[in-house]
Amino acid sequence: NIGATLADKINEMLSSGQLTFYEKLKAEIPLELIQVLRVNGIGPKHTMQFYKELGLRSVAEVEAAAREGKLRTLSGIGEKSEKKILEAIQAFANRSDRVRIDVAMNAAESIISALLALPGALHGDITGSLRRGRSTIGDIDLLIASETAEPIMDAFVTRSDVARVLLQGPTKSSVELNNGLQCDLRVLDPQRYGTALVYFTGSQAHNIRLRELAQARGLTLNENAFTPLKGGAEILCESEEQVYTTLGLPLIPPELREDRGEIEAAQSGDLPTLITQADIHGDFHMHTVWSDGHLSVRQMAELARARGLSHIVITDHSVSLGIANGLSIERLHQQRDEIRAVDAEMRPALRVLQGTEMEIKTDGTLDFPNEVLAELDVVVASLHSGLRQPREQVTARLLSAIRNPHVDIIGHPRGQLIPDREGADLDMDAVFSAAAQTGTVLEINANPYRLDLDDAHAHRAVQMGVRLAIDTDAHAAGDFDLLRYGILTARRGWVRAADVINTLPADEFMRWLQSR
Ligand code: DGT
Ligand code: CA
Numbered sequence: 284n285i286g287a288t289l290a291d292k293i294n295e296m297l298s299s300g301q302l303t304f305y306e307k308l309k310a311e312i313p314l315e316l317i318q319v320l321r322v323n324g325i326g327p328k329h330t331m332q333f334y335k336e337l338g339l340r341s342v343a344e345v346e347a348a349a350r351e352g353k354l355r356t357l358s359g360i361g362e363k364s365e366k367k368i369l370e371a372i373q374a375f376a377n378r379s380d381r382v383r384i385d386v387a388m389n390a391a392e393s394i395i396s397a398l399l400a401l402p403g404a405l406h407g408d409i410t411g412s413l414r415r416g417r418s419t420i421g422d423i424d425l426l427i428a429s430e431t432a433e434p435i436m437d438a439f440v441t442r443s444d445v446a447r448v449l450l451q452g453p454t455k456s457s458v459e460l461n462n463g464l465q466c467d468l469r470v471l472d473p474q475r476y477g478t479a480l481v482y483f484t485g486s487q488a489h490n491i492r493l494r495e496l497a498q499a500r501g502l503t504l505n506e507n508a509f510t511p512l513k514g515g516a517e518i519l520c521e522s523e524e525q526v527y528t529t530l531g532l533p534l535i536p537p538e539l540r541e542d543r544g545e546i547e548a549a550q551s552g553d554l555p556t557l558i559t560q561a562d563i564h565g566d567f568h569m570h571t572v573w574s575d576g577h578l579s580v581r582q583m584a585e586l587a588r589a590r591g592l593s594h595i596v597i598t599d600h601s602v603s604l605g606i607a608n609g610l611s612i613e614r615l616h617q618q619r620d621e622i623r624a625v626d627a628e629m630r631p632a633l634r635v636l637q638g639t640e641m642e643i644k645t646d647g648t649l650d651f652p653n654e655v656l657a658e659l660d661v662v663v664a665s666l667h668s669g670l671r672q673p674r675e676q677v678t679a680r681l682l683s684a685i686r687n688p689h690v691d692i693i694g695h696p697r698g699q700l701i702p703d704r705e706g707a708d709l710d711m712d713a714v715f716s717a718a719a720q721t722g723t724v725l726e727i728n729a730n731p732y733r734l735d736l737d738d739a740h741a742h743r744a745v746q747m748g749v750r751l752a753i754d755t756d757a758h759a760a761g762d763f764d765l766l767r768y769g770i771l772t773a774r775r776g777w778v779r780a781a782d783v784i785n786t787l788p789a790d791e792f793m794r795w796l797q798s799r
C-alpha cells in the first residue's frame with residue numbers, strides 16, 4: 284500500500300531525519316489541538332472553530348473559555364452545548380491519566396525480564412493494578428527479590444526507555460518512561476518478599492481488610508512483615524501463601540483483590556476456581572482480508588492451530604459496515620466455499636466455521652435477513668454505530684438482536700473504546716435478562732481497546748444466568764496474543780470456565796450450536 288507520494292516522504296525522513304510536509308502541518312495547526320480532538324464530545328469542526336475564532340489551543344484553554352461563557356458567543360453553540368463540552372472535558376480529565384493495560388504490560392514485561400536477567404536478581408513480579416488485571420493502569424509497579432539492590436537499581440534508571448528519574452534509593456526507585464508512564468521498582472530481601480508482594484499488588488482496599496484481619500489476630504501487617512502487637516519477633520513471609528495462611532485464608536487470586544467480597548468468600552471456602560487461558564479451546568470472533576483483517580482464512584486457521592485451538596469462527600463484517608469492507612450476501616456465499624475448503628483441509632485438528640459479525644443497524648434492524656443467517660454456523664451481532672442514541676432506543680436495538688433466534692453471540696455489547704469512548708447508555712439488566720432467557724451469549728472482547736463486557740458487567744451477567752464468550756476479535760497475527768486480557772477481565776469478574784462457551788471442546792460446541 285505504499286505509493287509514490289508516501290515513498291517520497293519516507294525517503295526524505297530517512298535521508299534528512301525531517302519531513303517538510305509534517306513541519307508545514309505543524310506550523311499551520313498547533314500540536315496541542317490534537318489533545319482537544321481527543322476529548323470525546325469535541326469534534327474537528329468545533330476544535331478548529333475554537334482555535335480560529337477564539338485562539339484556543341489546549342484543553343485547558345477550551346475549559347477556561349467554557350467556564351467564562353465565551354463558547355456560547357460562537358455561532359452554532361448555545362448555553363447547553365457549552366455545558367456539554369465542559370462535562371466532556373471533565374470526563375476526559377478523569378481518564379486521561381491512565382493507560383490501556385497492553386501499553387503498560389508491554390513496557391513492564393520488557394523491563395522486568397531485563398532486570399531479572401541481572402546477576403543477583405533472584406525472582407520478581409509485576410505488581411499493582413497491572414497484576415490485578417485492571418483495564419487501565421495508573422503506573423507500573425515492579426518488585427524484585429535480591430540481596431544486592433544497587434546494581435539492579437542502576438540498571439533500571441539508566442535504561443534507554445527512561446525519560447527521567449523521579450527518585451532513586453536503595454530499595455525504591457521511580458522513573459518516567461518515554462511514553463509518559465511512571466514505573467516504580469522496589470528491590471528487597473527474599474525473606475520479606477511475600478508481604479511486599481501482597482502489599483504492592485493491592486488493591487489498597489484489599490490491603491486494608493487484610494490489616495484488619497491481622498489486627499484481630501494480635502498482629503500488625505505492613506509491606507515488610509507481621510509484627511506482634513504485644514512486641515516480640517517479626518513474622519517474615521517469603522511467599523504470598525504464607526501471608527494468607529497467617530491470616531487463616533487460602534491464597535486469593537490477584538484479580539479478585541478489590542474488596543468486592545473476596546475476603547468473605549475466602550473465609551467461607553467459596554472462592555471461585557477462575558477461568559485460565561488453558562481452558563480456552565475456541566475463538567468465535569475474528570476477521571480476514573474478506574473484510575478488514577490482514578490475513579487470509581487459511582493463515583488465520585494456521586495461526587489458531589499453532590496456538591492449540593480446536594475450532595474457530597471466521598466473522599467478517601457485514602455489508603452495512605462499508606468502512607470495514609463489509610460482506611454482501613453474495614460475497615458471504617463466495618467466502619463460504621473458501622472456509623469449507625480450509626475446514627476440510629484442517630480437520631480433525633481444527634474446525635473452521637463460517638460466521639458473520641453482523642451490524643445491528645441504527646434503525647434497529649439487522650443487516651442480513653433470517654434465511655441468510657440460518658445458513659451461517661455462528662452469528663455474532665454487534666453495534667458499531669448509533670452508540671450515542673438515548674437509552675431506550677439503543678437498548679431496544681440490542682434487545683431485538685438478542686431475541687433473534689439466529690443470533691448466537693453479541694459482540695462487545697457496550698461499544699466502549701478505552702480510554703476515549705464510553706459505552707452506549709444501555710439498560711444492562713434488561714440486556715442480561717433477555718440474554719439469559721434466550722440463551723444468547725454475551726462477549727468479553729479481549730482486545731485491550733475494548734475489554735467489553737468489563738469485569739463488573741461480566742460478573743453481573745453470570746449471576747443473572749448469562750453465558751459468556753471470550754474472543755480476540757483478531758484482525759492480524761499478533762492479535763491472538765490479546766486473549767490474555769480477556770481472561771484477566773473475566774477473572775476480575777469472578778468468571779469460571781463453565782461460564783464461558785469457549786471452554787467447550789469442539790464436538791460439544793458443535794452440539795451446542797445444533798441445540799440452538
Ligand atoms: P494504579 O497504579 O492507579 O493503576 O493502581 P495501583 O493499585 O497499582 O496503585 P499504586 O500504584 O498507587 O500502588 C500499588 C499498590 O501499593 C496498591 O495497589 C496498594 C499499595 N499501596 C499504595 N499506597 C498505599 C496506601 O497508602 N495504603 C495501602 N494500604 N496500600 C497502598
Ligand atoms: Ca500502579
Ligand code: CA
Nearest residue numbers: 422423424467
Ligand atoms: Ca505505583
Ligand code: ZN
Nearest residue numbers: 568570640756
Ligand atoms: Zn470484530
